[in-house]
Amino acid sequence: MATIPLLAWLDEPHPGHGVRFAADDGWDTWSYPGLAAFAGRVAHGLQRARVGPGDRVLIVHRSGPEFAATLFGVMAAGAVPCPVAPPLLFHDAQRYAAHVQAVAAAARPVAAVTLPELREPLLALLADSGIQVTTVDDLISGIEDTAGIPAVKRAETALVQFTSGSSGTVRGVAVPFASLEANVAAIRAWLAMTPEDPTASWLPIHHDMGLIGCLLTPVVNQSDLYLLGPEWFVRDPARYLRCFDRGPSAPGARLTALPNFGLEHITRRVKPEALAGLDLSEWRAVIVGAERVDAAVLDRFTALLEPCGFDRRALLPAYGIAEATLAVTGLALDVEFSTAAVDARTLAVGSPVDPSPDDDEDSLQQVVGCGRPLTGVEVAVVDDEGVPLPEDRLGEIVVRGTSLTAGYVAAAGTGSPTRFEDEALYTGDAGFLRGGQLYVIGRLGDSVKVRGRTVFAEDVEAALVAEGIPRTRLAVLLGASAQGATAVVVIEQGEPEWLAGARKVVRRVAEGSAGVVLDVPRRTIQRTTSGKPRRRVMWRAYVDGELPGVVVPAAASS
Structure with missing residues (x-):
């Protein structure tokens, strides 16, 4: 698909399409x-x-x-x-x-x-x-x-977008026009976008997924766009779903993007009766990114919407990062997502990810594939020395290509592992390739080495969610303290069974680390505007003794 200059629409705006902004009594409609x-x-x-x-x-x-x-x-x-x-x-x-x-x-x-x-x-x-x-x-x-x-x-620079701050202080990323136009073109080609494909979104429009994926791309494409603010989605996620209804007077949106926790919010808050009469059969792309994707959440989302004609092949797990403008990989249209079973207890950079036949079923976690690199993007997985690894080996994800940005607008100094070297972006994210598809495990900066293996915060959190602890009420912090490798499970106003389950998970998943379970007040967990825990910030607060809460004694698990 041809690259469109970012500002071309300003000179020749399409009169038949535009942007609709959510209002109390409907939509505030603006033609292009x-x-x-x-x-x-x-x-x-x-x-x-x-x-x-x-x-x-x-x-x-x-x-x-x-x-x-x-x-x-x-x-x-x-x-x-x-x-x-x-x-x-x-x-x-x-x-x-x-x-x-x-x-x-x-x-x-x-x-x-x-x-x-x-x-x-x-x-x-x-x-x-x-x-x-x-x-x-x-x-x-x-x-x-x-x-x-x-x-x-x-x-030369189209915009400065700020990283989410999940690894520490936000960093400004200078995005050249050429990189932004290349990434927008790659997204349009991936989704086979035409001006007749409306998009709907509730994402914050201030950086990467919301800004580039759900505002700039539809506007450059000059297709209809329905924008709800995040507050609308939190209060009434069913209104967002109604954007995809293809009835005679309905919006009929076909494309969207959202993080895993957005799907979770929908499955928790929307009841089947609220979807009565909706026709979602034309909804063909739900990009799922920004954080590690949970296969169980994809299944629950599909089960909720299938009676309305939703096709699970519309779910497109993806991987992106602000330093590569936005999108890096994505599952192709009309392909059902795949998963790979990994044993969180044996992961180490450079090691095979395939579990052994005698692994305990409870120790296995399903990692969702995030598709292949988009047009103009190259992805490799490397070891600690930067040497490319073969498929099915865990390593750091490295990105090259036309969408790479021009770097940071100021000195970083935040402790984030993401960095530019030799015209490549070392993302600080761990993953592996299988059949050309990328599987993302978690942040290397949010992990610790325990007995030769790597424990990732995302793996511990996945096990906690499996114990019934709501993802919105927990965060896992990993690092080296005076006790050595330490896993801190932070739970906001924990129920007794959550705290007991957390102790059990720490013993099993983060075995060999010093495990701490903290019961903290609501809103203690700091999050980015895209909902990700600001782990490094909270880890520093924990080490400095400034993280409020009560340490749950080991006896809580008995």
């Missing part, structure tokens, strides 16, 4: 010509505010037309957008303040565009920085819809 005119006014407003080519601009906005118009308006002005999540996606004001200040320190923007109600708080957070803080309304005041798109030299 209307959105392009809005973006043009923003671009002229930025020029008037003396924001020039190459300048960076923070965008602190909710999902809505203002965000979309500002994002493209900044690009059209020759500047570089730096999207930042609004405080709605954070539960703690101090954490949010630290997040914004870290982003500003990394990006060094000249301006910030935000909501009217956030202008004063942002001014306070960015005091003495010299950053202009304004609103969209102020930017476009007095500028007519007929202003058009200004003729300026395009910046």
Whole structure:
């Protein structure tokens, strides 16, 4: 599929399609010509505010037309957008303040565009920085819809997107236009996207999956897009599912993307009776990524929706990372996902992943395949020395290709294992290849060596979920403490049976490590805007004695 210049739609917007933003009484509908005119006014407003080519601009906005118009308006002005999540996606004001200040320190923007109600708080957070803080309304005041798109030299960098921060402080990744356009083209080719394929999403639109996969790609494709904010999805996931109904007056969306925990939320909150009358037979792509995919969750999601005509072949497990723009691998259309059984007790970098015939069935975990590399992407798995490994050997995932970004906008220093070396991205993620397909195990930075094997936080969490502990109420932290290799299971307001189960899992899955089970207050577990635990941050808090909670004694398992 041909590569489309990222801003081409601004010059020739399709009048028959557009973006619909969720509202209390339905949808706030914007045609592509209307959105392009809005973006043009923003671009002229930025020029008037003396924001020039190459300048960076923070965008602190909710999902809505203002965000979309500002994002493209900044690009059209020759500047570089730096999207930042609004405080709605954070539960703690101090954490949010630290997040914004870290982003500003990394990006060094000249301006910030935000909501009217956030202008004063942002001014306070960015005091003495010299950053202009304004609103969209102020930017476009007095500028007519007929202003058009200004003729300026395009910046080399399309945007700065910030990593999720799961491994520590967020890092700004500079995404060149060439990399972004290559990744968007690869996604469109993978999904066989045409302008007649509507997309629906509830994901935060501030980085990778939500920003590139579910906003930029449909807009560049000029297909219909239905956007709900994350708060809508949390309150009413059935509304999101109704976006895929193909009835006479229904949206009929066919494409989407979401993390594993999003599927879990749907299966927990949506009852079969809420789906009565829905026809989901045209829903053909559900990209599942951002965290390790759970085969049992895919099965439960399928069981819930199959009576409405949903085809399980629409489930497309995928692997992506911000440093490679977004998508790296993905399962092909019309292919049913596959799993591989691995024994978490025997994993080690360079070792075979196949379990032995005499392995205990309880020790095996099913890892979901994340498909093959997309167009223009190469994937290898290497050992600790960087030497490529054959298939079915565990190692670090390394990515090369046209979608690689230009690196970080500031020195990292966060302890994250992700790094660029010799025109390749060493992801810090562990996995293996089988039949050309990638299977992802977990983060090398979220693992410990115990008796020659590697224990991954994701494996311990999977075993805890199998014990009946809700994934949304737990996080596993791994590292080296004064007691040696240590596994800390953090459970928010744990039920007695959860705490007992956690003790049992630590003994079995993380055998040989110092196991600690912490019963903590609700909202203690820090998460990224995409829902992933910020393990490194919490590990440092644990080591420093700053993680609240009560250590559950070993007797709790008796």
